[in-house]
Amino acid sequence: MKKILIILFALMPLAVLAEGRDDFGGALWIGATADANDSSADRSIILSKTFHSSERKVRKAEAFVCGLGAYELYIDGHRVSPDDVLSPAWSDYNKTVFYNVLDVTDCINDIRQGQSRGGNKKALSSKMADSIEHNVEVWLGNGFYHENGRRYHKLTTNYGPLTLLFRLRIEYADGSVENVMSDGSWQWRLSPVTYNSIYGGEDYDARLWRPSLPADAHAVVQTAPRGVLRKQICDPVRIMERFPVMAKLLDRADSTGHHTVVYDMGQNLAGFPEITVRSRRGMQFTLTVGETLRPDGLVSQKQTGKPHYYIYTCGGQESESWHPRFTYYSFRYVQIDYDCGSDGVDLPSDSVIISLHSDFIYNAAASRMASFSCSNPLFNKTFDLVNNAVKSNWMTVWTDCPAREKLGWLEQDWLNGPGLMTDFDCRKMIEQEMIVIADAQHADGSMPEIAPEYIRFEGSWAPPFRESPEWGGALVALPFLYKQVYGDDRLVEKYLPQMRRYVDYLAKRDSAGILKMGLGDWYDYGPWRAGFSRNTSLALVSTAHYYLWTRLAGLSARADSIRQAFLGAGFRPSSQAAIAIMLDLGLYRDGQRQALVDSLVADIHRHGDRLTTGDIGTPYLFRTLIRSGQEDLLYKMLNHYDVPGYGAQLRKGLTTLSEQWDPDRGASRNHFMLGHINNHLVPDVAGIHIENGRASIAPVPMGDLRWVRATAYVGSRRVAVSWKIDNGVFDLSVESPEKNIIIIDYEKINSMCAKRHLRLHYKFKRSE
Numbered sequence: 001m002k003k004i005l006i007i008l009f010a011l012m013p014l015a016v017l018a019e020g021r022d023d024f025g026g027a028l029w030i031g032a033t034a035d036a037n038d039s040s041a042d043r044s045i046i047l048s049k050t051f052h053s054s055e056r057k058v059r060k061a062e063a064f065v066c067g068l069g070a071y072e073l074y075i076d077g078h079r080v081s082p083d084d085v086l087s088p089a090w091s092d093y094n095k096t097v098f099y100n101v102l103d104v105t106d107c108i109n110d111i112r113q114g115q116s117r118g119g120n121k122k123a124l125s126s127k128m129a130d131s132i133e134h135n136v137e138v139w140l141g142n143g144f145y146h147e148n149g150r151r152y153h154k155l156t157t158n159y160g161p162l163t164l165l166f167r168l169r170i171e172y173a174d175g176s177v178e179n180v181m182s183d184g185s186w187q188w189r190l191s192p193v194t195y196n197s198i199y200g201g202e203d204y205d206a207r208l209w210r211p212s213l214p215a216d217a218h219a220v221v222q223t224a225p226r227g228v229l230r231k232q233i234c235d236p237v238r239i240m241e242r243f244p245v246m247a248k249l250l251d252r253a254d255s256t257g258h259h260t261v262v263y264d265m266g267q268n269l270a271g272f273p274e275i276t277v278r279s280r281r282g283m284q285f286t287l288t289v290g291e292t293l294r295p296d297g298l299v300s301q302k303q304t305g306k307p308h309y310y311i312y313t314c315g316g317q318e319s320e321s322w323h324p325r326f327t328y329y330s331f332r333y334v335q336i337d338y339d340c341g342s343d344g345v346d347l348p349s350d351s352v353i354i355s356l357h358s359d360f361i362y363n364a365a366a367s368r369m370a371s372f373s374c375s376n377p378l379f380n381k382t383f384d385l386v387n388n389a390v391k392s393n394w395m396t397v398w399t400d401c402p403a404r405e406k407l408g409w410l411e412q413d414w415l416n417g418p419g420l421m422t423d424f425d426c427r428k429m430i431e432q433e434m435i436v437i438a439d440a441q442h443a444d445g446s447m448p449e450i451a452p453e454y455i456r457f458e459g460s461w462a463p464p465f466r467e468s469p470e471w472g473g474a475l476v477a478l479p480f481l482y483k484q485v486y487g488d489d490r491l492v493e494k495y496l497p498q499m500r501r502y503v504d505y506l507a508k509r510d511s512a513g514i515l516k517m518g519l520g521d522w523y524d525y526g527p528w529r530a531g532f533s534r535n536t537s538l539a540l541v542s543t544a545h546y547y548l549w550t551r552l553a554g555l556s557a558r559a560d561s562i563r564q565a566f567l568g569a570g571f572r573p574s575s576q577a578a579i580a581i582m583l584d585l586g587l588y589r590d591g592q593r594q595a596l597v598d599s600l601v602a603d604i605h606r607h608g609d610r611l612t613t614g615d616i617g618t619p620y621l622f623r624t625l626i627r628s629g630q631e632d633l634l635y636k637m638l639n640h641y642d643v644p645g646y647g648a649q650l651r652k653g654l655t656t657l658s659e660q661w662d663p664d665r666g667a668s669r670n671h672f673m674l675g676h677i678n679n680h681l682v683p684d685v686a687g688i689h690i691e692n693g694r695a696s697i698a699p700v701p702m703g704d705l706r707w708v709r710a711t712a713y714v715g716s717r718r719v720a721v722s723w724k725i726d727n728g729v730f731d732l733s734v735e736s737p738e739k740n741i742i743i744i745d746y747e748k749i750n751s752m753c754a755k756r757h758l759r760l761h762y763k764f765k766r767s768e
Helices: 002-021 105-112 377-392 411-415 417-423 427-440 474-486 490-509 538-552 556-568 576-585 593-606 617-627 631-638 646-651 681-686 746-756
Strands: 045-054 058-068 070-075 096-103 131-141 163-172 177-181 187-190 193-197 201-205 228-231 237-244 247-253 258-277 284-290 309-313 320-322 329-339 353-363 371-374 688-691 694-697 707-714 717-726 729-736 742-744 759-766
Touching: 045 163, 045 177, 058 105, 058 131, 096 427, 131 163, 131 193, 237 258, 258 284, 258 309, 258 377, 329 353, 353 377, 371 377, 371 681, 377 417, 377 631, 377 646, 377 681, 411 417, 411 474, 417 474, 417 681, 417 688, 427 474, 427 490, 474 490, 474 538, 474 688, 490 538, 538 556, 538 576, 576 593, 576 617, 593 617, 593 631, 617 631, 681 688, 681 707, 688 707, 694 707, 694 729, 729 742, 729 746, 746 759
Parallel strands: 096 228, 201 309, 694 742, 729 759
Antiparallel strands: 045 131, 045 187, 058 070, 058 096, 058 163, 070 131, 163 177, 193 201, 237 353, 247 258, 258 320, 258 329, 258 353, 284 309, 284 329, 371 707, 688 694, 707 717, 717 729
């Protein structure tokens, strides 16, 4: 028996990696060192291999790549997928390691036509007259795999030294196949990226481009990461948009020739600056980015994590263009510092800095999105305000903010889920997100608040930030949202065991059916700097979600006992969040519903028709008001430019949603967690509600809106709705390529028209 156990344990690393091994054949993990604590373990390196391919016609060529923490692939000097960044997807590398499959057929064929893109012009090998020479290079950076913490950092990690697993599979027209795989015959050298950190920034010395190989240049064969090797499901993160300078705000030089230039790029975003400069060899440019400015006009990182900056050292070319590779930040403003010497005091900055752009990076799935416009500009701008924050935080996980934390706090995934899944195609994202979330579940069944769980908070202050059912419950909520929207129950079936382990764990933490743990209605609103909930009972919020997760997990008898405990606990409906949660989840006694609705309306009026809810309570509040026929009150609550509300952020000139209702009191100005209005603009106000893979059409006019136009997608099929109110007529138009993917909910529409004393006029148009 002991021998069997020894054999089983010896085979475990191979079994762990088995899921994705077929794509890599006999490839080996390689790098510069096998020691995770070696001085070169976190240095950006270039791994390269020269190989020869047959002159036969290539039918298909694919590269299977896992470069950790992040990589760039070049074939014959040509960057493969040149706008992709931060690949592969983030994960807990002890649980899952994602890899990418890239079509490189064109790259291989280009050199055969004498059109190599990027410097390798040698087509025929002197060694092999009947073959063609190619070169593969893979640049590696740290990402979350190896965060050294030398500048600003939220955390440190060390999963191992930078590492590569690679296979290039070339299939010829005659059916034969050649492979190029990573092994000890590859060579490595340090890259010109002299520093890189997902949190701290990046430095690049162009003088080091293509340095001579070190004496011992052969790659080191390494131990594989511990995680299961899986093909990445979600789309890559890419440079999706580029923004030019909107205004130069400051341009000054001192007597030594030190220049400081500050630019307003016009749009807050996640990404990095891209510069083109003209200067002498060795001249350095320091780029500092941020969301706000200091009183003296320089860029501030006070609230977003400092120092984060980039240093570019020129190589001596006539003009040089560069942007960081392995890092990003949230910013609107760019500060560039450089020295021209005393004889360059009067040298205009425009003659040195030829161009500057902000590169907006986000998940490529967000390239296709819904649209919304209406007769009220505030709501149009709010729709964009929220979705710019969504895109800024849509990497290969949904993050809280793109600067200070970059962590996958889980509550927003499901609380903002209806808007995310209406405005974007989230199918692949959620399928992959569920792998990451399930990986984060602890052995005792508990769930952290972030996934991947790159950090576990410690200290007396930490327990509320380690586990909270509104965050950990994303494990339960997301599969059911996926089923509701897309009509696909695969994720529910796949993750039901993990869901039940989680609610079993919560059952061990409750006290007679009452659960009191976590953060509650985080960042609710009042005359204070937002943080822990002050308006609503922590036990009320956590017990309500304990009930919800237990019910969804199919444990109805247990859920009913929690409901009875909730009703008997004497929770007071004393806040907007409390009342809305009770109403939405049915946590009230028979006959109490209307009284609770009246109490909710009275509380809103008591606060001047303003909200008091936070991260958890707001989606319940908005949804409850619409379902209770109080959509006009919701409209009034949001149709202004004061705090709290979206208009206040627009009035202050923000272009992405901030972390709390009063942006002057908050930290990040690029959070989407309070963007719950987008759960309703397209689905309810426009009336395109995606459910079970079809669009149910039932607009809910609000306030003084006179017209609305919107589009959304059912799979790949575009559905457009427009309505207007004129002379007592509700004129509704629907456009779709197929009639069977839409359902006109006449019952709701006729009820709405009766309530507003309107006559319905409906027309359908079949689109191309």
